[in-house]
Amino acid sequence: MNTKSIYAACLFAALNICTLSARAEADVAPKTYTYGSHLDIKKVVSLTEDATPSCGVVNARMTYLDSQSETRVLDYSKFADNCNSQN
Template sequence: MNMRLIALPLLLIAGLAQAEDSNVQPYRYGSQPDIAQVLRIDKPASPRCEVVTAVMTYRDSTDSLRRLSYLTTSEACTRQN
């Protein structure tokens, strides 16, 4: 199966989810976020092994609260063989 056919809808969905919360910055490959302390990571529950959008809440070196979204695999993937 062509990976582009799978990746494109996932990226579009992730973009729509990020557009709803303007306080969440999307991670860009190669960026180096200033993370001093990770406070929380929210990952949506999914019964299937799939790509999901997680949101990390953290404090930077100036003690400002920030949120960063990124693509990752669901928890169901860790249970698969």
């Protein structure tokens, strides 16, 4: 086997792994945060929020791994990141 074939096979395998993990994350049903909810967060995977041009409350989503390394998704409300740059 030449090196181009090996590189192509490695790239193909890496893309398949990324696709599988993205599908697994998409299958997780989001839970909505309420005051007093018990959060079992081992590692935060991603944080996103609705895009808004002004300061205010927006919907946000956190994808994380719990102590059992299961992927979880949490929806919550927060002040937009834009608020940090305004006085």
